[in-house]
Amino acid sequence: MSVRSLPATPAGRLQPRAGGERAGDRYGDDPAWRWATLAPSLAIMLALSVLPLLNLFWLSFNNVTWSGGVATWTPVGLTHYKAVFSDALFRAGVWNTTVFALGAVTGQMILGFVMALYCSRIQRGRVLYRALFILPILIPGIVVGAIWKLMLNYDFGLANQALGLVGIEPVDWLGANETALLSVILVDIWHWTPFCFLLFLAGLESMPRDVYEAAHMDGASGWQELLHVTLPMMLPTIMVTFAFRIVLAFKVFDEVYLLTGGGPGTATEVVSFTLYQRFFTEDRVGYGAAMSIIVIFLVSVLLVLALSARRRSETGP
Template identity: 65%
Template structure:
């Protein structure tokens, strides 16, 4: 082995070792755990082999099904609004001539706030008795609304919080993509008589498609992992109205002490997320090939 190749491998070795310790080994342990039932006897973990029983239970678990369904609804609706709002704000920022840095700073502020503070702020705002939202709608003669306690509104209320929190992430990626687009193509289209909508539809959006897909994949992954907002605002309630898969896994692991079943649920969720990533990447590659 040449000296240059040796040093290339040597410099990569710490990163590879860290990846194995923090990702591969925990994932392998999770896989082994999913085939066992774990009980604690005299402060010692006793593993009992159960084979595929943990996976077989997933189909009949109503909480798991509710968590998957709510997570899919939450992810699709929240990410769709974040992508649309993020793109719209980025488009506005590229056309603003004065105070552009000020507006950019204002737009990214929500993403800088820690999740626990966001949960506390919005829980106060949603309060039935003294929340600012109910006080505002009372000015128009509307009765107070139980935003977090009504099963029909609870998930929507959490989605609104997530949209407010993560739209800046989409905004930053969209803005970076918009500012990197070639301006000569847009100017040529306008000279040929294209209006703003035609430039947007036939030039800007096709050129931005790879960035849009990457942003969508990142946000879908993060949306599938939503936990803090659910934990702080609703605790999965009322009933199963805001039960998401990450919160269901948390219940199985830490409140019900079903480690093996929770591991199986975790791996099933990872498989779903991996499938979404593969589908999104194939769509991106297909569009680039066209």
């Protein structure tokens, strides 16, 4: 049959012949077909995430020793879990990680929101500003650590050189208990603020303009517009950004490892660095597995709380 012989709709569109059913029409609503197409992806996810997690959980109840290249598993029950809660280094790591996460994420979200708000309102040079703002996140973590370790060096670092120009004594940024954790927080803020900036900018640019036009007609000032229009409408985006960053902040390792190595003392000891020491330095894999399970549980609780707060912000009071 030629194209001209096909029946047409009133709008002039060609219709397929009766019986010319598409594959999507036959299988799109079939649950068995959907499960069959998703099965390979689910199998890969189970193999790469769930099975290693189950193995880690089982490992936490055993003590592993090596002899002649062969691992010997000895069941120890809850011994490792009891030891974790009495580990002073782990408690210091949890405290430092909490302080680090709250300080770094708060700074990143405030700076990221201010930058996104500014960038969404400028008309000229918008592409240049965006490129400059996202530049830190494009730098690999190991390069970030090397750059800031040189900048914060006590003897010849740029930070102390700048302080010397105004007559201030040099500061041991990475070697003093009072400033080491603060220095790591500032480096993380510099590195990850662009992540918050990108999410906030996307949220601001997707907001409906008619709401702002109505606010202008009602005589709202810029500050009132921010408090009563922008922030309430951006609350879901803010909660998603917070959830992402708080989870990633609790996983911080590279910056601590490169800048301070957990020191001085336990000033910058974080849980990821403690896990690294237990697994690879002390070879206490069973104990490290128990510590990992506890950390995964704590991070999961934080994520659930953040997502619950986001859901409440979307549904309203």
